[in-house]
Amino acid sequence: MLFNSYEFILAFLPITLAVFFFVISRYGHEPAIAWLVSASLIFYAWWSVTYLALIILSMVINYGMGKLLARHHSNGAVRQGKMLLTIGIAANLGALGYFKYANFFVSNFNIVAETSFQLETIILPLAISFFTFQQIAYLIDAHKGITSEFKFLHYALFVTFFPQLIAGPIVHHREMLPQFMSKKTLRFNADDLSVGIAIFSIGLFKKVVLADGIAVYASPIFDAAAQGETLTFFEAWGGALAYTLQLYFDFSGYSDMAIGAARMFGIKLPLNFHSPYKATSISEFWRRWHMTLSRFLRDYVYIPLGGNKKGHYRRYSNMMITMLLGGLWHGAGWTFVIWGGLHGIYLAVNHSWRKIQSTLNLTAGRAAPFYKIAAWGLTFFCVVIGWVFFRASDLSSAIAILEGMSGQNGVAIPNAIAIRTGSFQTLLNDLGMTFYLGGGSQFLFTYLWIIALLFIALFMPNTQEIMRHFSPAFNKHKSGVADALQLTKILEKRSIWQPTRTWGIFIAIISACGLLSLSSVSEFLYFQF
Amino acid sequence: MLLLLLITTAGFNYLVDPYGLFGTARISGFNEKKPTANTRVRVVKPYQVTRVQPHALIVGNSRPEMGLDPDHECWPVEKRPVYSLTTPGASVYMQMRQTQHALASTPAKLMIVGVDFLDFLVAPENHADPYQWPPAVREFEHRLSVTATGQDNDTYWRQSIRDYVTTVLSLDTLEDSLQTIAFQGNINASNQTEQGFNPARDYLDIIHSEGQAVLFRQKNDQVISTLLGKNWSIYHAGTRWSRDFEALKQLMETSKKHDAELILFINPYHAQYLESIRQTGKWPLFEQWKRELVKLTDGYSHDVIWDFSGYNAYTTEAEPVDKKPADVMNWFWEPAHYRKELGDLMLNRMLGNNCPKDTVKPEFGSLISVANIEQHLTLQRAAAQTYVANNPQVITKIQKRVSQKRMDVTSHDGIQ
Numbered sequence: 001m002l003f004n005s006y007e008f009i010l011a012f013l014p015i016t017l018a019v020f021f022f023v024i025s026r027y028g029h030e031p032a033i034a035w036l037v038s039a040s041l042i043f044y045a046w047w048s049v050t051y052l053a054l055i056i057l058s059m060v061i062n063y064g065m066g067k068l069l070a071r072h073h074s075n076g077a078v079r080q081g082k083m084l085l086t087i088g089i090a091a092n093l094g095a096l097g098y099f100k101y102a103n104f105f106v107s108n109f110n111i112v113a114e115t116s117f118q119l120e121t122i123i124l125p126l127a128i129s130f131f132t133f134q135q136i137a138y139l140i141d142a143h144k145g146i147t148s149e150f151k152f153l154h155y156a157l158f159v160t161f162f163p164q165l166i167a168g169p170i171v172h173h174r175e176m177l178p179q180f181m182s183k184k185t186l187r188f189n190a191d192d193l194s195v196g197i198a199i200f201s202i203g204l205f206k207k208v209v210l211a212d213g214i215a216v217y218a219s220p221i222f223d224a225a226a227q228g229e230t231l232t233f234f235e236a237w238g239g240a241l242a243y244t245l246q247l248y249f250d251f252s253g254y255s256d257m258a259i260g261a262a263r264m265f266g267i268k269l270p271l272n273f274h275s276p277y278k279a280t281s282i283s284e285f286w287r288r289w290h291m292t293l294s295r296f297l298r299d300y301v302y303i304p305l306g307g308n309k310k311g312h313y314r315r316y317s318n319m320m321i322t323m324l325l326g327g328l329w330h331g332a333g334w335t336f337v338i339w340g341g342l343h344g345i346y347l348a349v350n351h352s353w354r355k356i357q358s359t360l361n362l363t364a365g366r367a368a369p370f371y372k373i374a375a376w377g378l379t380f381f382c383v384v385i386g387w388v389f390f391r392a393s394d395l396s397s398a399i400a401i402l403e404g405m406s407g408q409n410g411v412a413i414p415n416a417i418a419i420r421t422g423s424f425q426t427l428l429n430d431l432g433m434t435f436y437l438g439g440g441s442q443f444l445f446t447y448l449w450i451i452a453l454l455f456i457a458l459f460m461p462n463t464q465e466i467m468r469h470f471s472p473a474f475n476k477h478k479s480g481v482a483d484a485l486q487l488t489k490i491l492e493k494r495s496i497w498q499p500t501r502t503w504g505i506f507i508a509i510i511s512a513c514g515l516l517s518l519s520s521v522s523e524f525l526y527f528q529f
Numbered sequence: 530m531l532l533l534l535l536i537t538t539a540g541f542n543y544l545v546d547p548y549g550l551f552g553t554a555r556i557s558g559f560n561e562k563k564p565t566a567n568t569r570v571r572v573v574k575p576y577q578v579t580r581v582q583p584h585a586l587i588v589g590n591s592r593p594e595m596g597l598d599p600d601h602e603c604w605p606v607e608k609r610p611v612y613s614l615t616t617p618g619a620s621v622y623m624q625m626r627q628t629q630h631a632l633a634s635t636p637a638k639l640m641i642v643g644v645d646f647l648d649f650l651v652a653p654e655n656h657a658d659p660y661q662w663p664p665a666v667r668e669f670e671h672r673l674s675v676t677a678t679g680q681d682n683d684t685y686w687r688q689s690i691r692d693y694v695t696t697v698l699s700l701d702t703l704e705d706s707l708q709t710i711a712f713q714g715n716i717n718a719s720n721q722t723e724q725g726f727n728p729a730r731d732y733l734d735i736i737h738s739e740g741q742a743v744l745f746r747q748k749n750d751q752v753i754s755t756l757l758g759k760n761w762s763i764y765h766a767g768t769r770w771s772r773d774f775e776a777l778k779q780l781m782e783t784s785k786k787h788d789a790e791l792i793l794f795i796n797p798y799h800a801q802y803l804e805s806i807r808q809t810g811k812w813p814l815f816e817q818w819k820r821e822l823v824k825l826t827d828g829y830s831h832d833v834i835w836d837f838s839g840y841n842a843y844t845t846e847a848e849p850v851d852k853k854p855a856d857v858m859n860w861f862w863e864p865a866h867y868r869k870e871l872g873d874l875m876l877n878r879m880l881g882n883n884c885p886k887d888t889v890k891p892e893f894g895s896l897i898s899v900a901n902i903e904q905h906l907t908l909q910r911a912a913a914q915t916y917v918a919n920n921p922q923v924i925t926k927i928q929k930r931v932s933q934k935r936m937d938v939t940s941h942d943g944i945q
Contacts, residue, residue, distance in 0.1 A: 209700065415739060415743065416735075416738065416739060419738060419739055420738075437743060437746065437747040437750075438747055504530060505530060508530040508531045508534055509534060511531055512531055512534040512535055512538065513700050515531075515535065515698070516535070516538060516698055516699050516700040516703065517699070517700045517701070519695030519696075519698065519699045519701075
């Protein structure tokens with residue numbers, strides 16, 4: 001069941017909420033949790049009954065292992081604990097690897113070894129990338145003794161809780177389980193419900209109006225590249241920028257909907273996005289983009305590898321390994337590996353530059369407007385280049401798009417637009433621009449959408465800034481003046497959500513827009529990962 | 530509040546009815562023209578035809594949609610209203626399926642069906658299973674009242690409720706409703722009439738700003754790339770079968786089953802289109818297609834086909850060079866699409882009887898059948914030679930485009 005479907009919004013969510021509130025007031029806490037777990041399993045089974053067994057099995061095994069690990073820890077049986085942990089992680093990664101990477105591995109092995117092994121196409125169980133990570137974190141922490149004793153039902157809800165089940169935010173047991181156990185959070189609360197509805201509505205609007213609206217200008221360009229067509233400058237940039245914005249509004253809209261839906265039950269999920277395109281450096285970008293994945297990679301890959309504690313060389317190589325794995329996590333393909341590698345390089349360059357700056361005592365200038373704008377431009381450019389690899393169906397189409405963006409296939413605009421520039425047309429012609437027939441409105445709307453959505457991404461406050469008086473998420477994002485563009489100052493005061501009539505009308509309008517756009521159903525981009 | 534907004538939107542969309550789905554009254558200056566309806570004909574027309582309950586149908590792709598007027602004076606009174614069940618880009622199969630639906634759910638007893646050369650071309654590497662009949666059910670078929678084998682379609686009601694609800698409860702529709710109101714003042718706004726006709730006046734806007742020569746160049750290029758794009762044939766290798774011919778046969782069977790009179794015609798093409806067929810080496814295929822058509826109709830009660838695809842004063846009309854608003858051609862929008870003015874002459878010819886005939890030049894439209902096909906093709910070949918001899922400039926122009934496209938095609942192959 002998609003969040004952006006009639007079934008979810010008009011049936012599943014209201015029914016689940018109503019039953020939940022009824023059960024909790026009549027029968028108490030534990031039965032209500034049991035209801036939430038069953039509702040979440042129904043939610044998952046709606047897509048694929050076949051893999052329902054897989055997620056239940058994974059949950060039971062991991063819970064059992066967690067218990068054992070915690071016991072080993074309290075008994076001081078370090079060696080047994082370590083062994084068990086290794087087995088646990090290997091089993092989780094093994095399952096993920098089989099479902100996600102087996103085909104990729106076999107086909108690459110075939111190329112290298114010139115063999116022709118055949119594997120039946122394995123269908124990726126939905127959400128496996130997400131619930132595998134959450135449970136690995138749980139096992140590691142159980143081994144360290146950080147986890148306390150939990151009931152199975154609570155653990156089951158931590159894994160399956162439907163708002164975050166399919167595509168995150170990747171929640172951590174430390175922030176979820178205490179909430180499930182507390183009678184103060186999990187209950188009916190009018191404030192939580194209205195805050196939840198407001199956040200959910202904003203997310204729905206971002207997904208179905210904004211992301212789906214611009215998607216039609218991104219996909220044809222990437223499809224054309226995959227077909228081997230040559231793309232000119234404006235076409236290629238139009239496609240790359242449209243995708244850049246589509247992905248952001250799609251995934252952050254999804255995350256808002258997850259946070260909003262959870263909040264209706266009184267549960268706060270961790271923040272996943274904080275205006276990433278406002279970042280003025282790559283490291284800040286990663287603190288604002290898919291924040292729960294960055295956090296997981298930092299805590300469970302980068303730091304265990306040694307982080308920045310083992311000298312410069314190790315630091316950079318750790319960064320690189322982390323980003324490559326992060327890339328591969330998104331999918332079994334070389335384009336994702338390149339994307340991850342690219343960001344690894346970006347981060348290394350970013351950190352070296354920081355070091356040069358502090359050695360030369362230049363850090364004071366980092367907050368200067370001119371420096372910030374230049375830094376933003378470079379960061380955004382690098383991110384867009386990365387997304388080309390991320391989106392392209394294969395390496396050669398990514399290269400085709402980049403060739404177009406570099407201008408080496410020429411610069412062309414539609415004839416219909418050239419004619420309307422009047423006497424400038426000859427000037428454009430002298431500058432080497434060519435004119436093609438047809439596609440005038442396509443061109444115009446691509447760039448109008450890009451300008452509009454870029455404005456929203458850069459100038460408007462984000463969901464949690466709008467909701468900031470109501471602690472919208474489990475955590476807050478903190479950053480310095482130099483870290484991001486701050487163009488929202490003027491809008492900030494007026495943009496704080498309050499339970500007033502004006503805001504009620506505003507939320508009603510955007511949710512109406514959202515509901516009215518459900519007729520053309522489209523999946524969330526992150527479901528494939 | 531939210532409910533109020535949703536109801537208001539739905540009510541407004543229903544009143545404006547931007548796609549003509551509901552048949553809400555068309556009020557001049559408010560919603561008479563439907564400038565955004567052309568994007569939704571695939572959804573709307575199956576419902577519209579059952580609402581209009583026509584006594585005659587026009588069937589085909591975008592050419593008859595823009596060319597043949599359901600309000601033309603020659604339609605016999607007892608055959609009115611006439612509905613144009615035509616869809617841009619519709620395959621022969623889609624046309625056949627829509628005809629099945631219309632004949633099952635309306636009193637229509639006369640059909641004029643336009644066939645198009647390009648619709649019948651099959652590539653050797655075509656679909657996974659080209660011989661399957663009927664083909665796997667496509668999305669558009671859910672909104673047809675009968676299945677390909679003539680049974681009642683179970684999904685029809687569910688689909689129609691879904692289409693009605695999602696059309697009124699939609700932000701896209703709201704946007705199009707507003708656009709509909711805004712564009713009423715524009716005399717060249719694109720439109721779809723209640724009878725499924727597309728007057729195609731939006732071409733005039735392009736012609737006025739960019740000139741008709743641009744339209745010609747663009748369409749010629751498209752046609753040439755399509756023709757050169759694949760190793761086309763009429764039937765699948767080693768057979769005398771293609772899905773499109775099978776669909777046409779089924780269409781004729783359907784009309785027989787419903788006792789509906791069927792008039793088949795080949796669309797007129799501008800001479801430059803014919804020249805593109807000739808220079809890309811597809812002329813023999815074009816002739817073979819006509820031979821197979823007459824073989825197919827042979828044995829049916831109405832065993833003749835109107836062929837308008839020849840050379841005559843209309844189809845050889847010169848293309849304007851200058852881009853002056855006054856320079857608009859009389860008979861064609863571009864090489865592939867004829868204007869209503871030419872369509873009127875075609876209806877004069879085909880509907881006969883109480884129709885003034887002396888307005889049409891006699892060489893426009895010939896009746897072909899197995900009896901006279903070879904003689905007809907010989908005459909056409911000669912006419913082509915005459916055109917080539919008299920229009921050296923056009924010939925060189927097409928030659929250039931063809932060799933340019935050939936280069937594109939081969940260099941593209943090189944990459945792959």
